[in-house]
Amino acid sequence: MNRTASLIEATAEQPHITIEELAPDYPVIHVSNPQATASIALHGAHLISYQPSGQDPVIFTSRDAVFREGKAIRGGVPICWPWFSAHRDAGNGYPSHGLARTSFWQLEQIECGADTTTLVLSFTTDGSDASWPYACKATLTITVGSTLAISLRSDNLSDSAIEISEALHSYFQVGMADQTEVIGLQGCDYVFSLSDTEVKSQDAPIVINEAIDRVYHSEATIEIADRSNQRTIIVEKHNSQTTVVWNPGAEAAAAMGDLANDEYHHFVCVEPANAWPNRMTLAPGTSHTSSMTVSVK
Ligand SMILES: O=P(O)(O)OC[C@H]1O[C@@H](O)[C@H](O)[C@@H](O)[C@@H]1O
Numbered sequence: 001m002n003r004t005a006s007l008i009e010a011t012a013e014q015p016h017i018t019i020e021e022l023a024p025d026y027p028v029i030h031v032s033n034p035q036a037t038a039s040i041a042l043h044g045a046h047l048i049s050y051q052p053s054g055q056d057p058v059i060f061t062s063r064d065a066v067f068r069e070g071k072a073i074r075g076g077v078p079i080c081w082p083w084f085s086a087h088r089d090a091g092n093g094y095p096s097h098g099l100a101r102t103s104f105w106q107l108e109q110i111e112c113g114a115d116t117t118t119l120v121l122s123f124t125t126d127g128s129d130a131s132w133p134y135a136c137k138a139t140l141t142i143t144v145g146s147t148l149a150i151s152l153r154s155d156n157l158s159d160s161a162i163e164i165s166e167a168l169h170s171y172f173q174v175g176m177a178d179q180t181e182v183i184g185l186q187g188c189d190y191v192f193s194l195s196d197t198e199v200k201s202q203d204a205p206i207v208i209n210e211a212i213d214r215v216y217h218s219e220a221t222i223e224i225a226d227r228s229n230q231r232t233i234i235v236e237k238h239n240s241q242t243t244v245v246w247n248p249g250a251e252a253a254a255a256m257g258d259l260a261n262d263e264y265h266h267f268v269c270v271e272p273a274n275a276w277p278n279r280m281t282l283a284p285g286t287s288h289t290s291s292m293t294v295s296v297k
Pocket residue numbers: 072085096097169193213214244246271
């Protein structure tokens with residue numbers, strides 16, 4: 001039985017769930033409950049849309065996104081795990097942002113409540129991949145309701161300590177990025193991407209009016225003030241000590257085959273993470289869970 005048929009069978013009794021095959025053997029789980037709709041690709045456990053009732057979509061996915069095994073989806077909430085950004089042996093050509101976002105996950109559980117739908121998905125490594133010779137497990141819990149909650153648990157299943165970095169690489173939809181402020185990182189230290197070592201301090205809310213790629217040391221709640229849509233997206237974090245803010249700007253966007261040229265205007269990535277000085281060291285048999293809750297006001 002292929003992945004789509006298995007998912008259709010496993011979710012047949014679930015009232016909020018329909019399954020669509022976006023590409024051969026590439027299923028997407030659509031959620032529709034009284035409070036919101038959402039879609040999650042089994043590939044990467046990748047949330048590709050979230051829209052609370054009566055609101056514009058909160059999550060952006062490119063109209064040029066590619067849905068194919070081994071290719072990361074442009075937009076949504078890519079799960080960067082078990083490493084964020086370049087692999088520590090980047091010279092080996094290992095993929096950016098970890099193995100999990102370009103692999104199929106397992107659906108473990110679905111719970112349909114009155115107003116919420118919760119999905120639990122997992123991805124396990126057995127140590128056989130040269131880029132990640134460790135046994136560990138990621139468990140992602142996504143709750144779709146009037147708010148969106150996503151938690152990522154990392155379990156070290158091996159006999160030695162493992163260093164893990166991660167991000168919930170969320171693409172938030174905005175009317176116009178250059179009329180959007182990211183508020184909440186004032187006073188925090190940051191670096192320009194992870195290749196830079198000079199630490200700077202953020203002195204004011206961030207306006208997304210040029211290419212930006214900054215990694216902040218911060219646990220703070222973030223507000224994305226979208227002036228053109230007259231709404232604010234609030235990102236609350238738990239056990240996440242890093243926040244990445246990214247938008248490619250015009251030039252880099254034009255070079256990306258899976259992002260239409262004008263689309264960089266319509267999202268900002270605010271990524272709850274544990275990276276940079278906040279990589280996690282998990283002792284054998286231990287776990288760590290980080291999470292975010294997204295709401296709109
Ligand atoms: O193109 P990718 O692999 O999805 O990465 C997009 C961006 O993701 C951000 O998290 C990184 O800080 C950027 O450096 C990177 O360019």
